Amino acid sequence: MTTVLKPDICVIGAGSGGLSVAAAAAAFGVEVVLVEQGKMGGDCLNTGCVPSKALLASAKAALAEAAGKKLGVDLGPARVDFARANDHVHQVIAAIAPHDSEERFEGLGVTVLKEHARFTGPDCVLAGDTEIRARRFVIATGSRAAVPPIPGLDTVPYLTNETLFDLRKAPEHLIVIGGGPIGMEMAQAHSRLGSRVTVIEAQKALGKDDSELAAIVIDALRSEGVTILEETKVAGVEKTATGVSVNVETANGDRNSVEGSHLLVATGRTPTVDGLDLEKAGVAYSRKGIEVDPGLRTSNRRIYAIGDVTGGLQFTHVAGYHAGLVIRSILFRLPAKENRDLIPWVTYTSPELGHVGLTEAEARRRHGDKVKVLRAQYSGNDRAQAEGKTVGCLKLIAGPGGRLLGADIVGTQAGEIVNLLSLAVSQKMTMKALAGFVAPYPTLGELVRRAAISYYGEAPNNPWVRRVVQFLRIFG
Incomplete structure (x- = not known):
């Protein structure tokens, strides 16, 4: 019934x-x-x-x-x-x-x-x-998990995020198809936990993020021993006696194969x-x-x-x-x-890679030459120096009137700093507001204030500002 x-x-x-x-x-x-x-x-x-x-x-x-x-x-x-x-x-x-x-x-x-x-x-x-x-x-x-129509994929065992976390033994050589956030996070995790790892990406790894900052993450993974093959297409997959063989083709037409013990498909959802x-x-x-x-x-x-x-x-x-x-x-x-325009995201590699709001390209399409890109390096932050975490950069994208349109950041605790920036974007805050808040010292949050202050970096050289200062000195 x-x-x-x-x-x-x-x-x-x-x-x-x-x-x-x-x-x-x-x-x-x-x-x-x-x-x-x-x-x-x-x-x-x-x-x-x-x-x-x-x-x-x-x-x-x-x-x-x-x-x-x-x-x-x-x-x-x-x-x-x-x-x-x-x-x-x-x-x-x-x-x-x-x-x-x-x-x-x-x-x-x-x-x-x-x-x-x-x-x-x-x-x-x-x-x-x-x-x-x-x-x-x-x-x-x-x-x-999206499974692409790769020739031979249906004939070999492969992992997705839905089965990856059932592994009880570290893969000897994990091949990851897909250089997006999931692929790169899991590549670094398994590399650090004892696996040899190769990432194969048809375009640019972390291609949805700021290319300059994404390159810092990619370099970090490579320095840890992760092999990252960009602009490399997967032509087919074959089963071998010890695992899988992935046939690849580079942008210039070269063909090769990568053999591994396990295959992770991380090509989106x-x-x-x-x-x-x-x-x-x-x-x-x-x-x-x-x-x-x-x-x-x-x-x-x-x-x-x-x-x-x-x-x-x-x-x-x-x-x-x-x-x-x-x-x-x-x-x-x-x-x-x-x-x-309000949505943030973070890739939790080391270093972390975060974004919120408009990208620099999107901001320039909407606002042209009224856009300013402001930067603060982790190496110039006292907390980052104290903890030996100096690799990283913050970029603030300021539009008309100094309004924060978007931000990109790479570095330790980038995801936590994006919290503050996400609030600032959603509340249409300006560089004046971000330069005016008091950050406890020493914290990584000072990066935001330092970048915002640079919006006014040309003010001391402005002749009108200098004349006003000189005029006010008359009154003691």
């Missing part, structure tokens, strides 16, 4: 975005049904952000000997136990899991259905033997829309994801889509941002519009 539920909101997908919508709506006393066929917490908790950052933490600890010697402390040679590093990954997942659990959300008043959801009409979803007729639906099904029967709901979509308007509504006005499934910027914090916009729209009938 089919059970019929008529909640105010039905959320499909219990990843970051879906859980945020469900928790917020329930907090306001709204009836919510949450449908999830997989693990609560979605990709971020189980196979994405959380396990990758946990493994990176273990990898960073593996360099304690080198870091200690630089500061005058001999810690002795590090001994890496990859299985224990893997244990750490799963302990971190287990520690966070209760916050995203079915039990917690049911305690909040959310009805949780562990079933596959599919639309049967424009206002109805079927989940197992439960029919859900909600006033509004929110699709938050996320994305999965694809939205999860399979099996939702979106056609029956009148929801337009393509292979790029579900089509939404600036308010995140689909072609069916009853239905919203948020996070990775929309095919936009695929970050956990974007899904959370989308959730807030949707709650604003559904519960309070207030206007809500996505603004991608």
Whole structure:
């Protein structure tokens, strides 16, 4: 017998975005049904952000000997136990899991259905033997690892982020296809934990970031022994007696092969829309994801889509941002519009690479010669010198009136500094504001103030400013 539920909101997908919508709506006393066929917490908790950052933490600890010697402390040679590093990954997942659990959300008043959801009409979803007729639906099904059509890939064992964290032994030679954030983070992590690593990238590694700053990360990985082949296409993959062989072709037409024990495919993400029967709901979509308007509504006005499934910027914090916009729209009938100019991102390599707002190229297209690029080097920061972390650079992109349009940073704790810059961009702060705040000494945050002060670097040489100063001296 089919059970019929008529909640105010039905959320499909219990990843970051879906859980945020469900928790917020329930907090306001709204009836919510949450449908999830997989693990609560979605990709971020189980196979994405959380396990990758946990493994990176273990990898960073593996360099304690080198870091200690630089500061005058001999810690002795590090001994890496990859299985224990893997244990750490799963302990971190287990520690966070209760916050995203079915039990917690049911305690909040959310009805949780562990079933596959599919639309049967424009206002109805079927989940197992439960029919859900909600006033509004929110699709938050996320994305999965994209697998490119590489000849022979289907004949060899390969890893994605969904299987990588099941390894209990460090790969002898890990070949990574894809030089984006996931590929580069995992390349450095496994290199530090004892693997030989080769990254193959068809274009430029970390190509979505500022090329000057990305080059600093790439150089750092290469200095640690990671082989990075840029502008190199994968022509095919073959199985060997000891693992895999990847046939490659360089930009100048040279052909070669790279042999390794394990293969990681890190070539991006694809939205999860399979099996939702979106056609029956009148929801337009393509292979790029579900089509939404600036308010995140689909072609069916009853239905919203948020996070990775929309095919936009695929970050956990974007899904959370989308959730807030949707709650604003559904519960309070207030206007809500996505603004991608505000979205930050960080690649958690060592050094970290962060960005927020407009890139320099985007800023110049919009504002022409009114754009100024301001810099501060880590080597000029006292805290960075004290800790021996002097490799890095901050770039502030100032527009008309000195308004902060965007920023790029590479260096230690870049992700933490991007927090401040993200606030500054979202609040339309100017160089005057960033130059005027008081930063505790010594901190890396002083980089922001130093870069902002340089906006006024030409003022002492301005003849009018000098005349004003001379005039005011008359009055004592």
